[in-house]
Amino acid sequence: MKLTLLLLLTLLGGATVAQSRVILDSLDKRYQECLSLHSGQYNCAQQYYRSMDSLLRRSYSRLCNQLDSNGRQSLQLEQLDWEERKTAYFELLDARVDKQHKTTLSGLDDRVISTDNKAAYLRNRVLQLARLDAH
Known part of the structure; x- marks a missing residue:
């Protein structure tokens, strides 16, 4: 899987919006496949988040x-402004997990959902950067 991810990230070197979507769709598919195994879902979410974070850093740097x-x-x-919004959003997600963790038995499920939401936030930024790159 790491080799495939490395190949996808390498392909990002000259990615258009359409190519970025293909890469994102591939990462999404791998994430869903991992989740469907019903074990280690938090690890799946963490790997997906790390993949999105890496893709975002490469996209930003390339642009x-x-x-x-x-x-x-x-x-x-613009990136500094986005980073501030990201920090506020992630803090909100973390606060919700901390609050839910105290009232539910499945705190790990809450962490999976939170990590998934964080990855989705990064995914959206990758697409924004790809659109900027197209102009």
Whole structure:
């Protein structure tokens, strides 16, 4: 699986929006396959999150390298704003998990859902960056 992920991330080097969607769809499919095994779902969610985080970092870095200094500065400011929103959203998710964990027996399920939501947030940013790259 790691080799396949590495290959997908390498392909991202010149990814268009359509190519980014193919890569994301492949990661989504692998994640769903992992979840369908009904064991280690939290590990599946963590791996999916790490894959999205890696894909996001590569997408951002690639886009930055393609821009002139004004474009790069604009993207960096936009990314800082996005990072602040991400931090606030992730803190909200973590607070909900902490609250739910105290009232439910399956706190790990809550962590799976939270990690899945975090990965989805990163996934959306990858798509936003791919759209910016297309312009």
